[in-house]
Amino acid sequence: MGQDDQLAAAEALRADREVRLLIDAGRADEANMLFDQLLAKVPPGLAPWTRAAILTRRAVSAWRLRRIPLALELAAEGWSDIDAEQPRGSFAADTLHRLGYLLEGIGHRRASLDITRVAVEVARKGDDVEILAHALQNLGGTLNFRACEQAPAEAEASYREAIAAFQEGLGLATEGRIHLALLAAYGASLAGLGELEEAERIARQTLELAAPGPDVWAESVGNWVLARIRWQTGDLDEATQHGITAVECAEQINDVALLQRYSEDLANICRDNGDHAGEAAALRRTVMARRTAVETLQEGLSQALEQRRLAIRAQRLAMAAQEAAARDPLTGLANRLGLEHTAPELLERAVASGRVPWLVLIDVDWFKGVNDAAGHAAGDAALREIAQVLRNECRVGDLIARWAGDEFVVVLVDNPADHAHDVPVGVSVAERVRTAVDQHDWTAVLGTTQRPTVSIGVATGPHSLEKLFANADIALYRAKRRGRNRVEVHASVEDYAINPPR
Incomplete structure (x- = not known):
């Protein structure tokens, strides 16, 4: 961490200390105002433990201000920053002992005492005397409260461990707030051991200071x-x-x-x-x-x-909006955007697994005539019917999309079982679709208007979506030129071209 970063970290820690002083002075409104100003100010580029120390200090302040969700969020963020890091240095100790304080507050008392002891050991290997003094004060205070609930023999052991921590801390911090905190809690330990005269002297000194x-x-x-x-x-x-x-x-x-x-x-x-x-x-x-x-x-x-x-609702709404943007509102199929987002991954998986991808391009024959004769509402209904035919005739996992206007696209991948058949799967699906549209009962939708048919172009090969589409488009143009209501396959598999019976 450079000198500028060190200065920024020191300034952040100083401001956090001011918040804590206001809280301890009972000036909660002022503490909240200053705390709100600090929340958005975590200096960038800090070392992980430095950033974690700032976040956990703010978590403790939020806890004391009874802003519990924020306290938990800040603590979790600070902990996630250093989850994989070995605790080394004073900032690590500072982070750990404040996490210990928060664990005590939410009732994880065994974990609190364990992590507080670790914080002291880490702080002893660091270079910040004040942080070590804070860690010792936190350990001693936790032990004091434990002792109040223990049997006499256990309580004495806890008080003596606390006294050792306080004496070490007082040897490090000879003035200031941390000295006062150590002094006050030290008096409590002495009183617990029955050393009442010295405990009272220290308590009086604490109140005076x-x-x-x-x-x-x-x-x-x-x-x-x-x-x-x-x-x-x-x-x-x-x-x-x-x-x-x-x-x-x-x-x-x-x-x-x-x-x-x-x-x-x-x-x-x-x-x-x-x-x-x-x-x-x-x-x-x-x-x-x-x-x-x-x-x-x-x-x-x-x-x-x-x-x-x-957050989950917002995520779902975002996903729904994203899905809506990639879906054709008329037919409910994927639209061009949805196809372009989904198809490349499907093609990559097919090639990686040694399977054969297919692209089937479908165009409704003479669709302008259907619109002119029956009206655009009926034409839209016909497109919805064709979309349903595609759903019925394609397989689960096939990607079906409305490309534009009266053009539809199916992207599919063969399965090992498909290799046992004489007709490749892409050609087979295309012919099923063509036959189903040709034999569909259009009376309810179009009345006596000309019945729509489809022309289909098929392409295959380990190609990009753009290349497959271009090859299928060539085959589709051939199907149109050769009379419509038929399936044509790109030249690389032209042996599989199918012409419908007349």
Whole structure:
């Protein structure tokens, strides 16, 4: 990636970071406006992992803004870019740990933890300290939430692994938002292990550093840690106040995962404090948070399915329009465009498989006289009848088209079984068509008007459509010159010419 591309990537990542800061500050409207401006701006020519990192960062922002279908679409696009790539470098680590965050959000918790651990290992081999710090913070935060649901022995192991991740991250990021995020979550781990004095010191420091921003995300974590500390020390009234603040902050930044965790803890604190009304209110928030998570996912899935349905419908409409453009509206047969699109492939397959292609060119005799005597409506009806005769007499797989006016074309390929017959398949089909038209009952369509017949020219050989058509046209002209209502074959197979009985 050249220097200009690196600058473009850095600018894109900076803008994405601004969106995340707005989200964490609870400024969702501003975040949405800036995010919409960024969506169409992915710099061209980026390395796969760089592009994937930008897309997955935007997927996380879309998720936090509850734009679930867009989040899934961006994540899928980012993942598809690097599906066959080995994860190497800091951008790969950045992509992986954000995908881990999204997997956690949609309920794939085992996969989330696995991919988050991989992200840390990849980041350690990269050259971007900030991305490694982010990956460590994500791993530690995921472990903290796991520990809240585990048995004591398992919870202790999770907290200790989280603490190791946070300490490594804090050694890398000594200031800024990532330092604050690491610090806040580190306090939660310490509180989980019972190191309450150090946990409270860190929680207070977190709230002090978060206030000027404001960083509402850090405020929520800091208050959650203080709530859990006061809960353990038995100061339940103060625990309740910190718990309520944590819940309100989580609501402000639209973080459903935090809201579920905090409101559940708040319900337990209120229960222990004998505050049944508070417990009920917190439980309602827990239920609402879970319902919101489920409904958001359901809405996202519904919208994704609807988008898929609309895409399929659009594809079908496009195919129908394409098919209509290649089909004759009067007879329903392929038209000239349809023939020219389909026939070359049919001829190529025939030659490649050692089979013999045929082109049958059919012209209605004295059709102008039919139109003049019976009218154009009757003439159109006669053409539709001839089209139906062609369908009846040709085989499945034969390509039948109305070439122009009263001319029709059949392109067909012989089968191995056809070689056992004396008359080649192309000539046989042509004669069946001629006979069927000649013997057709035209009374309902034309009354007592002159009955139409057809003259047919046949050509074969490993030729292009244009060459076969030219040869069949020569044979057709001969059929016209020799009296009409007959089949003539191009000179290369003239031994098979058929003249109808008179």
